[in-house]
Amino acid sequence: MLELYLNNPFEMELRESEALPGPTGDEVKIKLIYGGICGTDLNVFKGGINYAKYPVRPGHELLGTIVEAGEDALYPSGTRVVVQPNTFCGRCVKCKKGLTNVCQNKKSLGINTDGGFSEEFVISSRFVLPVPDDLTDERAILIEPFAVVVHALRKVKIDKDVSVAIVGCGNEGKLAVLMASYLGAKVTAIDINPLKLEKVGRMVENIRTALPDEVAGETFDIVVEAAGTRASIEQGMQLVTPGGSMVMIGITSEAHFPVAHVVRNEITLYGSIIYNFPDDFLQTIEYLRNDNFQVDPVVSMILPVSDYEQAFENAFSGDYGKIILDFRGDHSE
Incomplete structure (x- = not known):
């Protein structure tokens, strides 16, 4: 199984890792379709976030398909889903007030816990959301970053x-x-x-x-x-x-x-920090399902994960819009 791995700042590699065990409980195993590169990924790459932990697998803008589901999972195999990459406990004072975006026990995929830039990864089904069939992969990968804006402009x-x-x-x-x-x-x-x-x-x-x-x-x-x-x-x-x-x-x-x-x-x-899940994701999906909302120009390019070095170089340049890594198929070099 191929995955991107950041051993230390500026030390990223595409490596072969062991196959994952099957999901248990409410977990799901997701086969990744697309992963979007975010400014946060760039900051983690260069060591610019003080709470990042290394080594770490980067990636938090994630779209994929459930290929295995635990016995208590919320969604079955075959469901296309987008990932909410900032976990929340549901028990702390902030969560009980509905402020899951500032959960006192929050973990952020690709920053202080392993992210999803891997052909497959396992996550609790509490943090995924089904994508409607009428939403293309190219628009669906924008759900997570766009939810940040939807949350902010609600104010x-x-x-x-x-x-x-x-x-x-x-x-x-x-x-x-x-x-x-x-x-x-x-x-x-x-x-x-x-x-x-x-x-x-x-x-x-x-x-x-x-x-x-x-x-x-x-x-x-x-x-x-x-x-x-x-x-x-x-x-x-x-x-x-x-x-x-x-x-x-x-x-x-x-x-x-x-x-x-x-x-x-x-x-x-x-x-305004990130979003509340699932409300902001659901509102974002409704915007993206509307053909009159022209969001396609935000994506500059889609590159196979084997071209990750070029993808990150382009992202660092600041001359491009959203750059997406394609994790489908055989990307071995």
Whole structure:
């Protein structure tokens, strides 16, 4: 069985591993179809996440088919499923309040426990969700990353009368642009990379793209920060109109917090981490099932897992959208 394995930062290999035992209890064995490369995977690769544990098998954006099911599994063999890669205990104070995304005992696949970049892997069926037959593999692999945006934008009201600035046009930023535009907002996409702005501008009609200095002095009803840098967060706070809101998806260690500006302008700040399962996944699936929601341009390329080095190199460049690894078939070199 082939799997990607990260022995230490910058030390990744495609290796042959032993076949997995059969699932027990509520577990299912999943044969992977696609695995999406995320910015988190890149940070784990270069040792940029302090709670990551090595060695570790990377991968958390996962779509596959159940090939074996334990006696208490929620779904039978043959079910195509997407994986919720952030486990929650269901017992802690946060879980009992429905805040499973901030579970006190949370484990994150591909970060502090083995992920799913493997031809097969075993996981509790509590953390998988069936994919409707009318949703293609190429759209279904976007359920997990798109759920991050769906969860974040639930915190604010977006409609045709609202101006929205998306700061950062990586994959999450692109998805936020698509969703805000789909909901009818007047969208401005902001990034320091002109190539990203060009691609975003081709994805959606009737949106504005701008470099950071081109929006200096402007304000917006809602600002979505998706870059995760100190500069983007600090500018984002200045872009919010009095009485407006800022939703922070990106993560950085620290930024200057302009308390007087936030208080005097009655700005609401929302932090948003991952999603609540299954509600945000189910809502995401409904968006993706709608042919009018054009999400396909987010995916730049699909490469066989044997080309993982090229895939990660492309992802690190920042010049591409979502890059997907294909785990089907014989990928031995």
